[in-house]
Amino acid sequence: MSDYKFINREISWLQFNERVLREAEDSSVPLLEKLKFLAIFSSNLDEFFMIRVAGIYDQIDAKYSIKDASGHTPKELLGKISETAHRLVKDQQKIFRKTIKECAKHHIVIQPEIDGELSDIVDSIFNDEIQPLISPVTLSAANPFPFIYNLRQCIFVKLEKGGETHYSIIIIPENLQRVFKIRLHRTYCVTSEEIIARSLPQVYPGYTVVDSYMLRLTRNADLTVEEDEAQDLLKLIEKKLPSRKKGNVVRVELDKTAPDEVLKFLQAHIGFDNEDVYIVDKPLDLTFLFSVADSNPELLYPEHKPFVPYGLTADENIFDKLKERDYVFYRPYHDFGFNSALIRRAAQDDSVLAIKMTLYRANRGSSIVESLAEAARRGKQVCVVIELKARFDEERNVGWAKKLEDAGCIVTYGITGLKIHSKNLLIIRKEPQGIVRYSYLSTGNFNEATAKIYTDIDYITADEKVGQECSNLFNLLMGYTDYADWHRISVAPTGLKSKLLSLIDYEIENALAGKKAEMIVKINSLIDKELIMKLHDASRAGVKIEMIIRGICGMTAGVKGLTENISIRSIIGRFLEHPRIIYFYHGGKKRLFISTADWMERNMHSRVEQLFEITDSNAKDFMMTILSSNLKDNTKAWVLEGEIYRKLKPEAGEAHHNTQEFFIGKQIGH
Amino acid sequence: MKNGLFATINIGASAFRMQISEFNDGHERIMETLVKPLGLGKDTFTKGYITLDSVYKATNILQMFRHKLDEYGIKKNYKCVCTSGVREARNRYFLIDHVMNKTGLKLEIIDPSDEIYIKYIGVKNDIKGFESYEKKGVLFANISSGNVSINILKDDTSIFSGSLPYGSLRLRQLFKGIPIHSRYKAYNQYVETMFNTINSSLGGASKIKYLVCSGSSVNTLQFIFNPKVNYFHRTELEELYERVKDKTSQENMTALGIRISEAKVLVPMLETYLRLMQFVGTDKVQFSRKSFPNVLTRYYSNNIRDNGFRNRLRNTLYYLGRRYNFDEPHSKVVTDYSVQIFDALGDLHNLGMNERMLLEAAAILHDIGYYIDARMHHEHSYYIAKAFDMPGLDQEQIKIIAFLVLMHRVGTDESTETRLSYLNMETQLTIRKLVSILRIADALDTSHMQLVETVDVDVQSSKIIIKARTRKHAYLEKLGFDQKKDMFLETFGIPVELEMKVLYE
């Protein structure tokens, strides 16, 4: 192990979130987009605490003190995380202050002084919208400290009555809108907690309001399902949902103005460590900036028009077209609407026998779900494999799963113990020459909403061999079979990682033999130890490795004797880089794969993921175009130097290349 | 059915398998291959019946398979066959009924010999030049959980065919109580006894050249060795054997990455393989990569065939005859005459090639019972014929052959008629037609001296005349014919007459 070096995934993740945050100060980013990055940073961090940090707490509670691969005990790690997170939150505050000043110049006032005309409006908002919803709890022997739900903002109020100090808590109701935009000659954005805070005397008649402080708790929210008992996953998750709100506290965000005694009081009643406390300026929880960001389209990225390539239309001849060649789509530059239309067409086509699909996160009002239900009503066999354990989406998932079942679809919930991450659609059609299977493999979810933000590859082919393997995959997911043969597709957890390792080994062999050996890997995370070690070996053997890793990266880059032949970059842009594309020189064979799997242990071992080899030469060229454009990016790319990321800037005289901008509106894909 | 979609479900002792294929002018496209492990065999071989829990699990799996049929709109073009795991269970009809009620799938139990035969045909159609193996000598073994089925062919003759209770799971269950480090020795001793049986049955050395195996064990070995070629070499099997023989199933499972069910039977299975190689005297076990469901699918959709089957059947029957010291020249001429008369009377009997083959078989075997005793030799012939086992001949066909040899002799008693009456009318009629012909043919060599040189069948509107030319006066034949011709008239409603002419006159 000493020959290898790993970077801790939490630390690496925080670095990633920092890169997100830094977008908010990139001068090339439109102003309101900066607000979005600030919001993303916050929402990312919330999730990080709820799950990752909570996980470290679990380890400590379990008296687990073995060092991880990067050499940290859980306790040490927690310290490091706290330190980094505190620094980042401080930076975020700074950037936020700076950004809202700029916004003010563009007549968008966030956190305005409330006076004059504004104060009347705010008062009436309080009276009409807010007051009926809130119920303050004033602490006393009869009223103990209430349970504060995860991520719920509270106002902690210090009162006085008859010379006695009282504390009271207002938990801001979930159904209360977070921000009110008041359009006068400028747009004022006021948060609900601010409105409440200034109206406190109204809330506590007969008391003197001494002061009030914002408070927000983050709790352990990792949803662990007892796999063995998962007889009926659906029922289990429904039961489990309420309990998620009751986890241990892992972070406390508290108003900067709160005095020590308040902190002590809270600590005594809630129970948390000092290092979990994040003292922040108001407002807490910047995710509300998402809803501010639509205030002026001109301050956003100019709208881009996705288009349907190849002159395809989902009309009655579409299946003949699909048989002619393989098609590769690149969202969001290509219009995902075609894909939804294709499913709709399949639902209506008389020759279609069956439709099978994996659904991970469906958007609300998904047309895909509608199409599937319709197909089932028309007597086609529709099989939907639903992944219920996608974090935080459970409630939504359960709802439409029932809807599909009611329509007569065969709905299954995957394999106990394995999350289903592969994204497949299979249309089986009876044609005069025989059965034809149309396979659709994707790196992204069949989600019409996220398709606009995430970049992803969709691949459609009528290739029989691929059809067979897609069919295998569905059979596996639906429990129709336990074994299958794979050639074009490798599937985790059984064969994906070994396939990757053997492909890397092949490069190593060639490198050692003095032959050309190179690989380009575009993924979102790299943390799998075995793969990292293999990459170290490859680097030492002289394989040229270029990696584009958006998020967590557990490996150093360019370190002599370790990773000197490895370059790693991360691209953070307006779209979330999401496809996994992997290229191997393979002795001149140039093999190309798209995949759903990040290179993390959990993806390799406890999820159903796929790695699909593209053999069509046009499609391979397309993938290479994406990879080389990514590698050329000098405006949105960060390079990893050792353990530190550095943002690239065009050298003097060098042309700017922004890979995402490059693809917008570009007629690629032939 | 030749073109279109065809599905096969195979319920084995350790797994349920399904395959759907699309056939187009002899070209097969495998659409689906499904495998669901469920150890019905474990229930059956240890308890004698399938537990309720397993029945429900089986039904669930079949419900899923039913979905697959629906997916392709397959209504009738499927076969759902059960092998030993169901076949040997006391409550098999309960399972069949339960599945029928819950899924609408009709399960059929397949005879062991049919099962092996289908596998055999699969291998035969897959291995190039297999037909020459049948000449040079090949041992085909199917090692399953319950039984080891062995079929030895040589000179286009099936010289041994049998299902022996030495399946890997059976062995494993048998020696459960013996400590792991010495269990392999018990397997070793036990498997050896299997070869005693084969040897005593073969009655002397027959040189065999090739060893071909099938069964789920082949899959396990393929997984372990991942061979590029279609055979395993002795040395690799021996090495593996040494490595695993005294380890626990858990250890072997982990070390080899195989399923626990496979690991459990690995050692007895390897033992069997190695002993088979020793027996044949070869270093190679050949196999086919075609799965059983695939073979079933192709077989039931009439997309594979057994070239040379009739020839092999004929050879095998003569081989059997020699084993029982039959009068070969007599059997030969009776066979010739039977077939000749059968062919000449096509319009009269309306029977097909299958019946012709059965007649030929019966003609070869009709006197075989003499070996047991001359008295009641027809009964003995019947008994031996009933026990005849050759892959490719089903129980129904064997039954007909047995009845033909039983009835070839005039003066069969009441019990013959009683036994015959259990068969359905159509079969009875077929038997009567064929017996009528066989009797005439047998009569033409009553003396067993092959006095008749040539036979002509003259079909006239009111009678059939058999014109025989003989080397000398054949008094016995004339006598025999008069005794044996009555049934012909009863069956066909037309008399048959013998016209004999001595050649030298």
Place this chain on the structure above:
Amino acid sequence: MLGNGINIAVVDIGSNTVRLQVSQVKDKSYRVLEEYKESVRLGDEVFEYGMITEAALNRLLVSLKEVRAIIDNWKVHQVRAVATASFRGASNYSEVIQKVTDVCGFGVEMISGEEEARYTFIAASANFQISKYHALVLDIGGGSAEYSVVNKGRLEKAHSVELGCNRLTKKFIKSDPVTNTEYQTLKDFLVKEVRKLKLPRTIDLLICTGGSMGNLSTIHYLACGQRADRTVKYLERKHLKKLINDIRNKTIAERIQIPGMEEKRADIILAAAMQVDAVLEETDGEGLYTLSGGLRSGLTIDTINKMGFELPFQSNMDNVRHSRLIEIGNKFSFEERHARQVTKLARKLFDGLHTELGLDKADWAVLEAASLLHDIGNYISYSSHHKHSQYLIMNSDLMGYSHDEIITIGNIARYHRKSPPRQSHRYFRMMTGDGQRKIAAMSAVLRAADGLDRSHKSLVRDLEVLVKPKKIEIKLISDHNLSLEKKKFEMKKDLLEEISGKELIIL
């Protein structure tokens, strides 16, 4: 036993043929390894010229050299060559014997007609339950015929008369085909000669040995479509008469066409047949048995006796049955070693348990038969072989067993594996209650014994049965690892425990 496994050879130089039989002495019995036969026809010249001519000697030596080669090949421990009538009638026999000794390295005993008769008698005893009959054993050779009268197993008298068929043919038959006159003359002569022997009227069994009669029965068996390769065949007198009539009207060339006719006997066979017919006429017999290889088997047995031991049947008539069982076993290619081992173990168990199981000592006879034959059904097919065994047992002539006993044997064999006796089984239901009980008890013993030789390797050398009040202990004696045997015994002992009502424990 001493001499176990050694090979012996007997050579019979007859008037017509030289025959060799190589046997291996084994377990109080012997097994024929190889047989050889060459037609030399010394008799032709001897009976004409009174001596063995140069040409005849050469033919003899050619044949005996081949005999020598075969003997060497088998590493024979003892060679016994005997010459019969042809030498006895040759004036130069001692020179011939010297010549043979010089060339072939073994001497030739010239034996008397009485000795010939005795050997034939020994052979007949091994094949027939001669103790029950008043039998005539007739050996028709080329030069002489040996008549032995055996009364209830005891040799009453023996005659050697010059009625060999070569001799008779030479003397009486000159034409081809035989003229009526020649035939009638020979017939009258034979009737007269036979009458001279004053054979007892009470003779109820005629056993013929010698090649010519053997050939005659073979011809008959073939004619009616039966297997002719049996040691013992039966020929009814009416068939004999029919054969005689057939043959007498044919030329020798035509006779050769008869299926089964040995070419070199075609001329002399008539005389042999006519002699036997004359004997049947005299004794009022309805038919005859032929016994092939009589002289040679007798010689072999005698040779073994001379080595210092008797074969079982010679002291105990029960073992005639036993040899017949072995013969049937061999016919169906049984695994003799396993069969004998199972029988041995069954015997031990039977001896130790028969009172426990309510069996009589005499029941051993049927259990023995079932033990020896339990696996013969394998000949038909392995699957259901226990049922096939039953079928074959019930349809093979087990000599010396009654009808009921044969059904019992069949049942015991049938229950040696798979299901225990059930009322629904036809042949079991046929038996009386007590018969059923005994079948169950004996099949239980057989099962256990079979289990104890599961490896078919005779690993259990011996066993002891200890009957205790609540259990039966079985102590196995062996130099080998018996795990398989013990395992199988555990699985097969259930029936035995059920019937004895005691727990069975292997020690």
